[in-house]
Amino acid sequence: MASHLPDSRLRWLLRLTLAGTVFTAIVILVGAWTRLVDAGLGCPDWPGCYGKLVVPDTGYAALRHPETPLEPFKAWMEMIHRYIATLLGVVVLAVVALGWRLRHGRQYPWRLSIALLVVILLQGAFGAFTVTLQLWPQVVTLHLLGGLSVLVIFLWLHLRLRRFAIELPHSPPRRVNGLWLGAAAILVMQLALGGWVSSNYAGIACQGFPSCNGQWWPEMDISEGFHLTQTVGPNYLHGQLHADARTAIHMAHRLGAVLLGIALLTLWLRYRQQASLRSVLFGLAVVYFVQGGLGVANVLLGLPLWLALLHTAGAIALTLGLVAAFWTWRHSAGWEEDITAIKGASHANA
Structure with missing residues (x-):
């Protein structure tokens, strides 16, 4: 049974998937905040901001993108959103890495872990398109749905892992x-x-x-x-x-x-x-x-x-x-x- 595994991988997976669920909600809210303060194009390029990984000074920004004057508050809002979204991606990678040795376990949700990785990668692409396509509504809407998809998969994965880790009466799920x-x-x-x-x-x-x-x-x-x-x-x-x-x-x-x-x-x-x-x-x-x-x-x-x-x-x-x-x-x-x-x-x- 999974509950008798000698290492702490499963315990860490349970913690990470629960933390990932909460953290995804935070990322979605920060993304909404970024949109609501009109900071979605605070940085005119991607993944950096005016070619830098941190918001540069006004002079450098003017040389890099003279057509888009730097607004520091909006640029920082956009970059903070990118930083925490990247951190969420790291959490997903950790979940996949920790689950690698357990992937052959009976009823271990390995395919769901891979689905989470695929969706988070697609989310990164939609994040880039949101900027490069200048807030095209189709992409912005798909980006929101993608974030909610990550949220749902994290929660479902956590629930599946709980059943994997704890002995419960065996019964097939309802159709x-x-x-x-x-x-x-x-x-x-x-x-x-x-x-x-x-x-x-x-x-x-x-x-x-x-x-x-x-x-x-x-x-x-x-x-x-x-x-x-x-x-x-x-x-x-x-x-x-x-x-x-x-x-x-x-x-x-x-x-x-x-x-x-x-x-x-x-x-x-x-x-x-x-x-x-x-x-x-x-x-x-x-x-x-x-x-x-x-x-x-x-x-x-x-x-x-x-x-x-x-x-x-x-x-x-x-x-x-x-x-x-x-x-x-x-x-x-x-x-x-x-x-x-x-x-x-x-x-x-x-």
Whole structure:
């Protein structure tokens, strides 16, 4: 059994994957902060900043990129994001290196470790494209989804390693059904819409709530708002879309929030009687309503920095919450059967 391994590799893997989950959330929030203070192009090149690994002085920057004047605060924000993202990559490499000797162990999640490495490498590429393609919304949105993918894989890997390390009643996991697939698909869609809102600067395209600009169904340009083959080349800082296109994006995000609420409510109604799931789904519902409130507050208060960061944190919490709920549902069948059998035997003996 994995729990009898003589070395401390498994203990370190458990620590690293848990730390990696938390650290990924921090990297995502720092990335959001960088975007919200318009520092995404604080350094016009990649991976350095004006050709340096640290932010240079104004004179050197002017010689290197005279067309892009140095703004030290924004440049440092961008570089700090790159530094901590690189450190996250080192954590992933450590997880893969430590797992190398365990890769042949029964049920050791080696393929998941490799998937984590592949996704983090893709994230690095998207980070580079974010700068070189000047905040092209498609890449910015994919970069956000990539960060959330790293978050999910880290958490799933940690949970898998816990099962690998601890002796548990052996029971095959439940097969995925349409309810969970639907909820996951709607959450991914809503997260993508959130990224699309942010990358196209549509967060305050609607004034007021629940109406938008004084109308329940305002003027919208859906085809332009979701035109995914936008020209590569222009600087997309502050966006390139007109008002009606941004309104369409914003309204789609609102409608996506309603769909997500319906999906989570459906899960609650279906599984509320299962003791192992009741508290997890209740926590997920609380996070959803808090996240909805943060979204409304962002509209009414004009998207203040701290509130926009909390809204990003809410998206992270929703993602982790749904993963935790799905894991609990998928692996609780055998435990519930064991508990039922034990209770039945106790009653019979009495």
